[in-house]
Amino acid sequence: MKSTKASETLSISTHFVLPNDTNMLNNLFGGTLMAWMDEIASISAHRHCRRVVVTASVNNVSFRSPISLGAMVTLEAKVSRAFTSSMEVIVDVFVEHPSTGERTKSNQAIFNFVAVDQAGRPIEVPALVPETENEELRFQAALRRKQLSLVLAGKMKPEQATELKALFVSAGEE
Amino acid sequence: MKSTKASETLSISTHFVLPNDTNMLNNLFGGTLMAWMDEIASISAHRHCRRVVVTASVNNVSFRSPISLGAMVTLEAKVSRAFTSSMEVIVDVFVEHPSTGERTKSNQAIFNFVAVDQAGRPIEVPALVPETENEELRFQAALRRKQLSLVLAGKMKPEQATELKALFVSAGEE
Amino acid sequence: MKSTKASETLSISTHFVLPNDTNMLNNLFGGTLMAWMDEIASISAHRHCRRVVVTASVNNVSFRSPISLGAMVTLEAKVSRAFTSSMEVIVDVFVEHPSTGERTKSNQAIFNFVAVDQAGRPIEVPALVPETENEELRFQAALRRKQLSLVLAGKMKPEQATELKALFVSAGEE
């Protein structure tokens, strides 16, 4: 099975925040943003493995600052690491300044998808090859997150989590 | 400021999964479920503090098994712990068997909300008082999750995270 | 066929009124409220009989006072009486005061559903057993409404409508 480069999984979507998308403070509704994230992240995972993918879990959805009505929002999703039949996808969300065009990162989320066959059974996916320095950092951090998740779920013993020592070191997300 | 009992924050929403809500496998679209979760979780947080609340982060959104078209889905949200101006809300998602009415837990998510004034600045919220055993377990686990999140964000030194030793012990989510 | 208690059919849904749901006066759009009512009422009817149910008619949808943008709205649906293959469901709508949490009843609607098999043919449903005093009053009033509806449709002669004498007496809806 041929491996996939991180850059090949890059998926982009740009939206205007319309009245339809806002909450009582005239800011983008968290649920709407998560629905946008889920769509673009699943497109990225699909581009990695070219199979049907289903959302397995979502983590670390952070809302640094509110996104206001009328803002122009770009979501960029990229696979950070592939495991046997699952893929971790990181979605970065940027807001573009209306007059200058300058981009500010406003949100991030980490999705996990599983590739499935037509009966919904997990199937193997290609390896992910990081190329840039940031892709490499995220590739390393993905393993620590995987181990942490297994330990928290009681599926791995803490002493087996060899990467967990590195857990408290900066995780490569800018 | 009067504290709030966990049971006072219980918020419930029941939905039928309609064609409009499904993905290519005829299962509930992850993004739609997250939008439903965000709505009911924010209602629970609001009931805790009776102020405007904004989503700060989302974690541990798990999708144990797909939810199929036509399923009857109940979301139950309850505040698990309050900190200075933030609240952790746990959303449990149950699917109801169409013929027997038996409920099966299919998903869970952990939301963090911040209470804000009209200018969007954080304001203090009441303490949360757990009463049942499960509420007590989740109340304890919330502190560990808070510390882990602070350590991961580089805002707390690992040696100060006194509760983190307990991190690898089961976290009280059934 | 085992009868069902009214309390077993209770179905609840809580919503925030978002910009998306409002009309020109910044109040909840009547059509949106009716769509919410139909969903939760059909869930209640389904819980009564555990079969596919279809909306047969809707009556007495009252809009006592407008529901404003940002309001927290709770719909509670409960079967009030079952007939051969149909069920009457009453939906009560409450608005929650944002600061005090006090609930005010703002709307009510009476739905009729029919249980159907896979070919869409009506099938028998269990009897409904009222328990509280309010459930009993609504159970009695349901029969009068049924007779009134039959008389108005020309399917029952006025003199056979034995319960109609009681029609002008208060109908048990608080």
Place this chain on the structure above:
Amino acid sequence: MKSTKASETLSISTHFVLPNDTNMLNNLFGGTLMAWMDEIASISAHRHCRRVVVTASVNNVSFRSPISLGAMVTLEAKVSRAFTSSMEVIVDVFVEHPSTGERTKSNQAIFNFVAVDQAGRPIEVPALVPETENEELRFQAALRRKQLSLVLAGKMKPEQATELKALFVSAGEE
């Protein structure tokens, strides 16, 4: 205040039933139909009085036969009678046979709207002038429905409801 002819309030809307609008049986979702009805009925009421109108109550929403996916549905709304500050609007729903174009009536609903000023207070509306025989029959029946509604709400004594004797006679809805 100049009166309005019933024909001047006729408002029409035609829709295709798309997957987005259907329930589990591939039929038009009751809530969606009611939302469509509310929109076209409020347009009709607005055309009667040329003021902002709000939904006051809905009655007699009948679902004679299910409307299937792909059907072409036409809603026709017309004011049947005006009272001091309220208007009764009847919505007739027709399904068009795809090959022959023949129209079959599938649903009907009776809406009541109130005209309001910018502060939301009721204001007077013009009288409604029926012209055709069917408009005349519905105009008469509207008064009986008004009296029945007042009696049921305890706001009119049964003996004052002079039109109620006619209540059990066919109500002019074809």
Place this chain on the structure above:
Amino acid sequence: MKSTKASETLSISTHFVLPNDTNMLNNLFGGTLMAWMDEIASISAHRHCRRVVVTASVNNVSFRSPISLGAMVTLEAKVSRAFTSSMEVIVDVFVEHPSTGERTKSNQAIFNFVAVDQAGRPIEVPALVPETENEELRFQAALRRKQLSLVLAGKMKPEQATELKALFVSAGEE
């Protein structure tokens, strides 16, 4: 195959512009208007041929003046000419003055649909018979538009486009 009169294809839809439909300037979102146009135009084409129709192209969607929040918008679609298996449909959009009811034309669009069988293959449609003077003008202009479109697509030589000389003469759209 029996021909169809233009008047038999008239299809009407009236909408209130709700907050859900507006952009940042509180005007009707162009995309929403186009979605409304596509629905009513496809209904008109279907009424012409009574077969499944698919959108082939859209042209001349003009936005003369913005349509504001709260406006009452009527779309009228009518087939202007039929070709072998395609139909040109013109959609006129009118805004109704809230106090006087006077209608102003605000937009127009020209759609082309193809009638297809169940396998999606084009099938023949009836001829369109114009009756009024405006229908006749649009019928003539439709042929010029067809030729222009074929020339632009390189499927017809300019010298064969016999109607193109008339292209620069007024096209019969009021």
Place this chain on the structure above:
Amino acid sequence: MKSTKASETLSISTHFVLPNDTNMLNNLFGGTLMAWMDEIASISAHRHCRRVVVTASVNNVSFRSPISLGAMVTLEAKVSRAFTSSMEVIVDVFVEHPSTGERTKSNQAIFNFVAVDQAGRPIEVPALVPETENEELRFQAALRRKQLSLVLAGKMKPEQATELKALFVSAGEE
């Protein structure tokens, strides 16, 4: 006023076609695609001038082949030419083969936007600088389309339309 390079206006959006987006043949609904086009085209026009933009007209929306449920669709919008206060934006729509990832062009549309100030009055926009060969061809063709549109609207005499001689030559859209 500094000119803008065509490449700086490139705006991208990728979507999965979900059940919610499809018509009776399980293909992407034309209206939905046009709404997606309008959003991404307006983002591109905004990036050109960094002002509020409103849709002025849409042309040449072609639907070469139906887009089926489950397809992955990418829209790419780029400004092709700027005039005094208006911008022409071309949207190319590609469908991605699920297994191979190969992209096929399925649709194209040409939008015109006007930049406006807060009162909705047209304001000047920067010039557009084409760089690639395809950008240059589209830049030239945009002038011919502009002239054709002015002639058809009776705002330019045919003999002044100096570029119209080139009209029947292939227009640079691949």
